[in-house]
Amino acid sequence: MKQLGKSSKFEYTVEPFTEDFTGVLAWQELGKRILAAAGMHADSHGFGMKQLMPQNMAWVLSRMTISMNEMPKVNEKYAVDTWIRNIYRTFTDRCFAILRPDNTAYGYAYTTWALINMETRMPVNLENLPDGGFAKWIDDEKICQVSDNSRIRVKESEPSRVITAYYSDIDINRHVNSIRYIEHMLDLFPQEQYTGHPLANLEIAYHGEALYGDSLALYKQCVSPGIWDVEVRMLPREDETGREKKICSCRMTFK
Amino acid sequence: MKQLGKSSKFEYTVEPFTEDFTGVLAWQELGKRILAAAGMHADSHGFGMKQLMPQNMAWVLSRMTISMNEMPKVNEKYAVDTWIRNIYRTFTDRCFAILRPDNTAYGYAYTTWALINMETRMPVNLENLPDGGFAKWIDDEKICQVSDNSRIRVKESEPSRVITAYYSDIDINRHVNSIRYIEHMLDLFPQEQYTGHPLANLEIAYHGEALYGDSLALYKQCVSPGIWDVEVRMLPREDETGREKKICSCRMTFK
CATH class of the missing domain: 3.10.129.10 (Hotdog Thioesterase)
Incomplete structure (x- = not known):
């Protein structure tokens, strides 16, 4: 039986019709892969929707940053590697590396999630989960190189x-x-x-x-x-x- | 070396974020898989975009029918099997079976394509291709059960x-x-x-x-x-x- 590691890696090909008109993987398709990888990693490690839905809890995405040096082109192979970076009060950060077949990075993604109690709509304190929750899966050493969080404020009053x-x-x-x-x-x-x-x-x-x-x-x-x-x-x-x-x-x- | 068969089968899982709100694979995601399967089958059999682009020719989709008895649900596995049904003058028909892991069918798709000369914008006569073209890959016996082509005519004059x-x-x-x-x-x-x-x-x-x-x-x-x-x-x-x-x-x- 394969031992479960802290991170999970999912391998893909940029299939035709998932590229944009410039011939590279479309951002929205990459975004779907990133969020799907999060779900599949959490499920396989015991804290995904499969396990949480019956307890009436759900993960809610709060922030996401994706930084890409380059995008894979149509018909090229790539992988999405994901792991938990940390847990702090009601939030947990999850990282992603988007990798070439030689394991160099096309780019990285950084996401922040809250676990919501679906009845009360209140976030759960992740530091107080039974048996330490999923803290044992944290890997805070792997590289995840994204640009810092910006303060986004749009003053424009006319919608595009x-x-x-x-x-x-x-x-x-x-x-x-x-x-x-x-x-x-x-x-x-x-x-x-x-x-x-x-x-x-x-x-x-x-x-x-x-x-x-x-x-x-x-x-x-x-x-x-x-x-x-x-x-x-x-x-x-x-x-x-x-x-x-x-x-x-x-x-x-x-x- | 694996012998190339007349059909090619591509295996997938319905990943989170490719389902619709009812929890089944979204039609547009299935559509992308079907067209990607067509491209990958044609490429591997020597008559895909990879081979045709340098000759300034391209496949153009003319018609598509998708009939589904049931859709795979999120996290379920499915496969898209595709093969050429026939060639007639400037058109070729390509079939698809969307299969469960036990090889029973979720449904089928039937598509019609023309090969266009990109300079003249005229269709190529597929019956006169050098060396018989891709006729050797035809399989006209495999089941592809879709409803017949309808005559679609919309008289409505007010757009939705x-x-x-x-x-x-x-x-x-x-x-x-x-x-x-x-x-x-x-x-x-x-x-x-x-x-x-x-x-x-x-x-x-x-x-x-x-x-x-x-x-x-x-x-x-x-x-x-x-x-x-x-x-x-x-x-x-x-x-x-x-x-x-x-x-x-x-x-x-x-x-």
């Missing part, structure tokens, strides 16, 4: 676009899925942006949850050449009054 | 939605990718549609090609209970006059 959350935006928890926000944000930039200056770094923070039929306003603002801050705000629902509510914010750094 | 083709709609050929049309069509139906009555059969015919920035009007019309015809028409571009141009049409049959 207002969209509605449709069927294909919704995930199994009946919320707009974390990756679809990224896809909608990528769509705020013209085709020319991606030819000479591909995206190199993406930092996204999730603040709220949108449901099917919700209207989402997307705002973008240039911070400095090649660096854009984007914010998604939910418009008040039909039965609500009041202001737009911040759903997620993102800094996108182009090469 | 008008969308713009953005970055994430565009594929490596700089056209709106074949699968994104399906995604936009799925989004025409309310969330409730998918709970009790999931999609069982989808027939799509591609008539034209849209580019980045094009405006696409989506029309839908109920043919009989649970059966909808959908049409995507491109609005005239800024430098054009005239009428909307049919880009693709689809019949969607819900359970």
Whole structure:
């Protein structure tokens, strides 16, 4: 029987139709792989949705940074390696290395998660889990090289676009899925942006949850050449009054 | 060395974030797998994009029907098996079986392709290819059980939605990718549609090609209970006059 290591590595090929028009793996496809790797690693190590759903608890993604020096091209092989970096109060950080077949890195990702009690909607203190919880799987020595967290603040008051959350935006928890926000944000930039200056770094923070039929306003603002801050705000629902509510914010750094 | 068979089989797991909100593999994710399988089979058998691009030829998808008795659920394994059914003048038909681990079928897909000379934009006569082309790979005996081709005609004159083709709609050929049309069509139906009555059969015919920035009007019309015809028409571009141009049409049959 294979001994379970602290990290899990998942191997893939960039299949046709998962690339963008420049011929490299699309960011949203990489994002899906990263979050799927998180889920599969947690499941296999005893603290995934498989084990937590019956206890009425669920992992919620709070922040994600993806830094890519280069993207694998269509038909090329790559791997997603993932491990737990640390646990602090109600949060845990999980790292990812996106690797070439020779184990050099295409790039890295860093994510922060909270474990939510689905009844109370309150986060669980991860330091007080029975039997030390999943602390034994922490690896705080492996390299995970991402740019630091930025303070993202969009002052723009005119949305670039207002969209509605449709069927294909919704995930199994009946919320707009974390990756679809990224896809909608990528769509705020013209085709020319991606030819000479591909995206190199993406930092996204999730603040709220949108449901099917919700209207989402997307705002973008240039911070400095090649660096854009984007914010998604939910418009008040039909039965609500009041202001737009911040759903997620993102800094996108182009090469 | 493994002998090359007439068909190729690709094995997958329904990874988290490739399911829809009901917990089964999303149709657009299955669609990507089907077209990727076509490309990988053709490449490995000597008549794929790898071999044809240097000769300035490309495969163009003309029609696709997907019939699913059931969809694999998240974390379940499935395989996509594909082979060439026949060759007739400028068209070739390719079949797919979507299989459970015990080799029973979740469903099937049937596709029709033309090989286009990229300079003249004219289809190549597939019966006159040198050395018989890829005729030796035909398997016309394997079962591929899809519903017959329908005559799709949408008379509706008011679009359900008008969308713009953005970055994430565009594929490596700089056209709106074949699968994104399906995604936009799925989004025409309310969330409730998918709970009790999931999609069982989808027939799509591609008539034209849209580019980045094009405006696409989506029309839908109920043919009989649970059966909808959908049409995507491109609005005239800024430098054009005239009428909307049919880009693709689809019949969607819900359970």
